[in-house]
Amino acid sequence: MKLEQAIQSTKFKSEVQKAVLNTLYTAWWLKTVMSKELKEFGLTHEQYNVLRILKGKYPEQMCVRDVACRMIEKSSNVPRIIDRLELKKLVKRATSQIDKRETVITLTQSGIAILEASTRILDKSMDDNRFMMNCEDAEKLNSLLEKLRKTEE
């Protein structure tokens, strides 16, 4: 669906302003598509993101801060997301012995299993074939998004 239909608006202040709205709308659309797949695993988009980040270092542990700085949405409240994952026994919390301020997080076997299963489904649904976009298009899109974030300051 075109942006104009999606938000029922045809007049934009400029093409750049339209690109801003388009980016916001596309991100919402992407999150919705992904969340639908994750739902059958009882995972939210953000919980899945944390599990993925932990997997990246596995079998090493990670502290909360290291997880947080890898999150896509930086102001996510990681301790609270971990609360939910711990409740479902997908991760374990322990106090670091080296630095007792740190909480180190470990994926459980159950966490690995659910991550692998959900990643399989998500990859099937979100693989490159889903998108009518080739590698060249994606490269161009990536460079334009970087450009949008590059401000004068």
Added chain:
Amino acid sequence: MKLEQAIQSTKFKSEVQKAVLNTLYTAWWLKTVMSKELKEFGLTHEQYNVLRILKGKYPEQMCVRDVACRMIEKSSNVPRIIDRLELKKLVKRATSQIDKRETVITLTQSGIAILEASTRILDKSMDDNRFMMNCEDAEKLNSLLEKLRKTEE
């Protein structure tokens, strides 16, 4: 900041997958920039969006459903956002006389004033000059985002 630094990850499954993450990150970044400006008016990003939508029809009233279908994030809970705006006396609620199921929303003078003031500030901060992007770039970005949302189904 480049995506790789922002989420401290260098290996992506594909350029398309990277574009997905890049879109999510850029949307978060844009929302953060805008919210910072809106904060001094005590408005959230979503409250501002509702005020803008109401302004689009002003001085006509709008029902909740019409506001909702113009929202960028479709699953926003519009009645509740209106609760907050009503509490701050920026909008008024009334039951439609034509269809008593409908609630019609009107901007108050105070709502118009705060919308205009915040839009002035936001435009100053988010105008085309802020972004290192010309109209041509923006057009290309818009077409690529539309393409990303165009799936095979």
Added chain:
DNA sequence: ATTATTTATGTGTATATACATCTATTTAGT
């Protein structure tokens, strides 16, 4: 060594998101 500052995490609060359900009203079907 003692105090001040910084850092890592947790927690409290307001708002938003996502989704299910309830109520009132309207519309359609018979």
Added chain:
DNA sequence: ACTAAATAGATGTATATACACATAAATAAT
């Protein structure tokens, strides 16, 4: 006209976001 279905909106619950603040531990400053 009467009942069923659809629609508009409100509300409840769980989770997330945004941000302030609290606590404990580590580090720096004196």
